[in-house]
Structures are given as structure tokens and as C-alpha cells.
Amino acid sequence: MSGEEHRELRRREAAPKETTPQTTMTTEVVIDTSTVTDSANPATTTTATASPLPSPFDGALAANFSGDNTCPTFINDFLSNATFKACYPVSLLLQGSQSFFEAEKSFYSITLVLDAACKADVDTCTDYFNDLASSLITDGHCGKEYQRQNALVVQAYQGMKTYNTVYKATCLHNQDSNASEYCFANAITNTTTPSNAYLYYLPFNSTLPATAAPVCGSCTQQTMGIYQAATSNRKADIANTYLSAAGQINSECGTNFVNTSLAAVAESGSIASFYPASPSSALLLSFAFMAISHWIL
Numbered sequence: 001m002s003g004e005e006h007r008e009l010r011r012r013e014a015a016p017k018e019t020t021p022q023t024t025m026t027t028e029v030v031i032d033t034s035t036v037t038d039s040a041n042p043a044t045t046t047t048a049t050a051s052p053l054p055s056p057f058d059g060a061l062a063a064n065f066s067g068d069n070t071c072p073t074f075i076n077d078f079l080s081n082a083t084f085k086a087c088y089p090v091s092l093l094l095q096g097s098q099s100f101f102e103a104e105k106s107f108y109s110i111t112l113v114l115d116a117a118c119k120a121d122v123d124t125c126t127d128y129f130n131d132l133a134s135s136l137i138t139d140g141h142c143g144k145e146y147q148r149q150n151a152l153v154v155q156a157y158q159g160m161k162t163y164n165t166v167y168k169a170t171c172l173h174n175q176d177s178n179a180s181e182y183c184f185a186n187a188i189t190n191t192t193t194p195s196n197a198y199l200y201y202l203p204f205n206s207t208l209p210a211t212a213a214p215v216c217g218s219c220t221q222q223t224m225g226i227y228q229a230a231t232s233n234r235k236a237d238i239a240n241t242y243l244s245a246a247g248q249i250n251s252e253c254g255t256n257f258v259n260t261s262l263a264a265v266a267e268s269g270s271i272a273s274f275y276p277a278s279p280s281s282a283l284l285l286s287f288a289f290m291a292i293s294h295w296i297l
Contacts (some may be wrong), residue, residue, distance in 0.1 A: 032119060053116055054099035055079075056092040056159070057152060064152045069247070071142040075156065078132060087125035088117045091166035092159035095204060096152065100151040107189045114182045118171040126164040135161035158237070165230040165238060172226075175218040183219035199223050199245070205237035208245045216253035224249065224258040232266040 019097040056079065067073050078084050090113070093100035136157055137146045145153040159166075168182040187196035195212040199220065202208070214220045224246060231239040239262060246260045 010028075025031065051115055052099075052172060053088070054093055054097050054103050056089070056097050057156075058097055058099050061152070064150065070140070071145045071150075071153065074136070074141040075152075083125075083128055084132075085119045087128060087163070089125070089129065089159060089163050089167070090114070090117045090170045091162045092156065094166065094200065095155045095159060104188045107185055109181060110185045110188060114170060114185060117167070120167070122164060122167050125167070129160040129163040133157055136160065152273075158204055161236070162238075165203050165226060165236075166200070169203075169223045169224045172219060172222050175222075183223065187219065196220060200246075202227060202241045202245055203236070203238045205240055207241050208248050212248070213252050214249055216249075216257060220249060220253070230258045230264050232263040234262075235267060 024187050025037075048180050057075065061075065093113075100113065103113050135141055136153070137143050142150075142153045142156075146157060156166050170182065172183040174181045174183050174186055183196075184200060187194075187199070190196065193215055195208075196214045196219065198206070198208050198212050199214055200223075224242075227242050228246070230236060231242050233239065242262065243260065246258045250257050250260060
């Protein structure tokens with residue numbers, strides 16, 4: 001089996017399985033239609049056509065559940081919620097969105113996604129997703145599915161709890177070359193040096209592959225700075241993966257390139273302090289390979 005076939009197989013194996021034909025649920029978020037004036041001819045205007053942005057869980061949602069409809073109903077409800085749509089969380093797209101996977105193949109399309117996501121009020125949305133995460137894993141909603149390690153529920157929970165950290169990391173701009181470009185867009189579409197893309201899966205309890213050598217630039221340094229600050233919550237998964245990644249990066253970039261210590265423990269009652277143990281670390285590791293495999297497709 002070729003390397004390309006192997007990666008495609010890993011991607012397909014990582015995706016939640018569909019057991020029975022179901023109605024596909026999608027959340028429609030669109031790029032606002034805007035009118036642009038041609039500077040060479042002020043009388044001429046061009047209207048940009050609205051197009052759908054990637055949606056979380058854009059497969060057959062109900063196929064991932066058994067029993068009653070309590071959990072999928074709850075998920076459908078928050079996916080259609082106006083606040084959820086306004087926050088437009090990349091953290092919930094990274095692990096389980098086929099449309100986001102496709103958007104990552106184009107620098108232009110992933111930039112449009114980031115433009116939409118980075119317009120959100122990060123503080124308001126952080127509070128919203130922390131509350132939503134707590135509600136998600138209650139017995140009246142998806143608590144039983146979470147305890148059963150249902151892949152989609154685990155993805156949803158982690159995406160909510162990592163919202164703030166992932167927002168800050170994916171909204172960083174490249175200070176080394178073009179300050180108008182997102183570091184994430186450069187990393188995820190770079191087929192020459194793909195190692196930087198692995199950085200964005202550290203908050204989901206995914207470690208850097210032993211052969212990964214992220215570029216020794218400001219994007220790597222700033223991203224790791226965001227992660228180091230997030231380790232103040234020792235229950236967050238980034239606290240499990242940060243130190244090994246920092247040591248690996250410093251072996252390539254120099255002893256003091258990034259901080260190799262965890263941040264001071266956050267005060268009790270911080271917005272990120274409630275974080276039950278993840279049901280399965282190995283489960284989440286596979287999603288990094290699902291997304292990164294697109295470089296060879």
C-alpha cells in the first residue's frame with residue numbers, strides 16, 4: 001500500500017462511522033454578500049456572491065447514536081443557535097467537519113473561514129462554550145454518550161472546551177512574511193513543510209509526531225506561547241501535550257525558543273477550571289491524521 005493510500009485509509013477510519021441511512025444535518029453559515037467598488041472605475045461595482053462556510057458535524061448526525069434522540073436533538077439545537085453561529089468555532093471544525101477538511105486544501109477558502117471565525121467576540125464566546133460544554137455532558141443531554149466515548153460527543157465537548165485556545169492560535173497573523181496572512185492558513189496549506197499543522201492539534205491531546213520539525217518562526221513561537229498560557233488549567237489536555245512539544249521544538253530551534261515550563265496554576269473558578277477527564281486520549285489522536293492527510297490528496 002502506498003503512503004497516499006495509507007493516509008487516506010487512516011482518514012476514513014478516523015471519521016465517525018455511519019451505520020444506517022439518515023437525513024444529513026448541516027448548519028448554514030454564509031459569507032455576507034458585499035459590494036466592492038472598482039478603484040479604476042468608481043462607477044463599476046462588483047457584488048460578491050454569498051457562499052456557505054464549513055459546518056461542524058456535516059455528516060449523518062443521527063447515525064452516530066443509538067437509543068433515544070435526546071443527545072442528537074440537543075446537538076441539533078445548539079448547531080442552529082444564533083450565538084453558536086455567531087461564534088463560529090474553528091475548534092469544532094478541526095476534528096470532525098468534512099467541509100472544513102475540503103476548505104483546508106485552498107489558501108483562499110481557509111482564509112475566508114478564518115476571517116469569519118476571528119470576527120467573533122472571543123470572551124463572550126468562551127463563556128458561552130464553557131456553559132454549553134457543561135450542559136452537553138449532563139445526563140439529560142449527552143452525558144451517557146460521553147461516558148460511552150461516543151466519538152462525536154467527545155469531539156463536541158473538546159471543541160467547546162478548547163474554543164478560547166484554538167481561537168487565539170488560529171487567528172494569529174504571520175509576522176515573518178505577510179502580516180495579513182494567518183499562520184494557520186500558511187501551515188495547513190504548506191505542502192513543503194507540513195509539520196506546523198500538527199501544532200493545532202496539541203489542544204486536543206494529540207502529541208507531535210517524533211519526526212515533526214515545525215518552522216522556527218514567529219508563528220510557532222506565538223502559538224506555543226498561547227498554549228503555554230493555557231496550561232495554567234492543569235485539567236486541559238494542552239497541559240498533557242505542551243511540555244513534550246516544547247522540548248521537541250527547542251531541540252530544533254534553540255534552547256530558549258519556547259518556554260519549557262507549564263504556566264502557574266490558574267485560580268479556582270477560572271473560566272476553564274471545569275474540565276472532566278477526557279474519556280479517551282487515543283481516540284482524539286486519530287483526528288489529527290484525518291485532517292493532515294489532505295496534503296497528499
